[in-house]
Amino acid sequence: MNNTNMLSLESVLVQQAGNIASDMDGEKVMLNVKNGKYYNLGEVGGEIWNALASPAPVSLVVETIKDNFEVSAELAERDVFSFLQHLLEEDLIEFVSRP
């Protein structure tokens, strides 16, 4: 999968269907019905996940995290990119467009 190499601020991503998500004392937990795997996305990961409920550019996800957790743009961008790559590797999100 070279999907992850293509990730840029302009990439538009969306959640894959077929996941059941819930809240576990403030952390987002998830079950992928297809592969039967369980995930704990954590608090920040949960926000990133929520931001992709409908198709959104990575730049918007970075904005959301920067604002919600009051971190620098640089830190937000690094964390979001790294987390999105994990989500892509696990097939939990997909590209809508990859400029």
Added chain:
Amino acid sequence: MVNTVQRLAYKAFGLQIYSELPLPELPLTDQPGLIGSISVIQADLAERWANIPKVSLSLGLLGNEVMFEIKDTAIFSVQDGNTIVVSPAAHADEDCIRLFILGSCMGILLMQRRVLPLHGSALVIDKKAYALVGRSGAGKSTLASYLMDQNYRLISDDVIPVMVQNGHPLAVPGYPQQKLWQQSLDYLGMSSSSYRPLFQREAKFAVPVHDRFHAEPLPLAGVFELAVSSDSPITVQPIQGMERFHTIFNHTYQKHVVSHLGIMEWHFSLIASFVNRLPIYRLTRPEQGFSAPEQAALVLETIHNQVEER
């Protein structure tokens, strides 16, 4: 005119059970249960069974109704979380029919009522409930029976209804009977001839435990998953992180109907609502030999340490 006749009903799994079929192993009650009241009725289900959409040869589903057939025993229909209909086969064994009413049917009915049916035995230890779960033959009943011999009371055997209140799980009592395999009866020194077989084709025996039964709900304070390893010593290890979801899912009674009932989301969210407040351990024992005393000691030590840490 107001009908003042008090109908007697049975009490089990937090339910008041009005039953057309005698359920002699259950105590009687005139009170509605913590979870509610249900009916067990007898009717001919042949046509209904023929017409219901099937998800497998022996399981049918339509709306809020789950039907299943046990050959030479009965066709069962569990409806809306409040009615179990039984259609016995000719010359069916009554004990066997009851085994399915008080097992499979209850598991499905509890899920229809959005109560988690955990598959295992629950006991009272230090005024809290602890569940022993594990696959068939892992030693749940044997360990439960050994602990009962040490004066720990039984809350439920086989199906443990778990309600969640303010993020804390509560174990609801089943009924005062324990099912044991022939092998564990021999180990525990009881004579199997004095107990009646639950089901002729299975070497399982029903042991009434009226004097060693705890009939009130208690907070569920821990789960021990029993596992067998060919040459491992007896060990106990906490199950952590998301694996706990897997453990609870795996030991949900009738887990195969969870997805068919369209309640996976409820099931997952329910586990998420309490799992952080429920210690879960895996207790591994060697395959050979009778090690219930050592297992019991380790369970008690683990619980003792857990209480100390609080």
